[in-house]
Amino acid sequence: MLNEPLNQCCFAAISLICKDMWSDLNNKxxxxxxxxxxxxxxxxKQLASVGATVIAVARNExxxxxxxxxxxxxxxxxQVDLTSWQGVRQALSTVPQLDGLVNNAGVAIIKPFEELTEQDFDTHFDVNIKAVFNxxxxxxxxxxxxxxIVNVSSxxxxxSFAGHTAYSATKAALDSLTRSLALELGARNIRVNTVNPTVVLTKMGRDNWSDPAKSGPLLAHIPLQRFCEVHEVVDAIGYLLSNKSSFVNGHHINLEGGYAVS
Structure with a gap:
């Protein structure tokens, strides 16, 4: 009971920080x-709800x-196919001045190494790293x-995870690209960071990890004993887009519930 007022103050402070973080993106x-x-x-949807203008890029009309x-x-x-080098350049030429860029598009073809095809390899690299570069x-x-700039990594x-050979290689490349860009673009006062979640419970994530036989071994290594929720990734991206992270550059924010310390 003695800790209850302190806990209430902590929660109030955290709520205020989150509110300030998102309000900082108003009119961006x-x-x-x-x-x-x-x-x-x-x-x-979250960015629009706090007053930002958002240019949403996807392939599906x-x-x-x-x-x-x-x-x-x-x-x-x-509407853009990110695997088209010139198509991307042409489409983005009409974009206005920006305050932020989130490279979120990605693919994951999960197969044992010996089953991965040349097309699987090319698809991973075309979307997960070449498109980000472009x-x-x-x-x-x-x-x-x-x-x-916020890059969504992993x-x-x-x-290392079974079946993730090509996917993991592209995310390692993305982290490396992020650090290089943080160095080169810092002089222009442009920050570049990544968020690196574990399994995220999107619809696809829930479908792919609903089997306890598959999810159990990974959850056993996560001290919080759960996977990442979508809103937790969104909040981390919001933080990196906002001025609340104004001195954070070239970093990778791991969203993995303590996996690295287990």
Missing amino acids: VILVTGTGAGIGNALV EQLKELASHDTKRILTL VTQALLPKLRNGSS IAATR
Whole structure:
């Protein structure tokens, strides 16, 4: 009982920080890739709800229409196939000046190493790393002084998981690209960081990890004994986009419930 007032103060302080973080993004212009579903979709809706103008990039036209219907004023959509180098360049040439960029689009083809095909390999690298390179380079002239770039990576960048050989290689490359860009773009006052979650409970994540025989061994190594929720990734991205992280550059925020210390 003696700790209850202290706990209430802590929760109040955390709530105030989160509120300030999101309010800091009011009137900002942010581009997000991979917005058809999951993390990207939830992030766009959250950013629009706090007054940001969001350019939502995805390949699926119907998903973009559904997303735009949530806020026709603040959610602008751009249908792009990120595997097309010139297509990306052409589409992004119409984008206005930006305060933030979130490279969220990604693919994961989970197979044993010996079953991975050349197409599987190319698909991973085309979307998970080449597209990030292309989008970021194409948008660099559009990024304002003080902008923030957030790349959505994974703890698979530094940890090994069965069936993730190609996926893990691309996320390790993404983390390396992030550090290099943090160094090169820092002089322009542009920060570059990643969020690195474990399994995220999107619809796909729930479907893929619903079998206790599969999820149990991984959960046994997570002290919090659960996987990451979508809103927890969204909050971490919001922090890195906001001025609350103004001196955070070239870092990887692990969202893994203590997996690394187990």
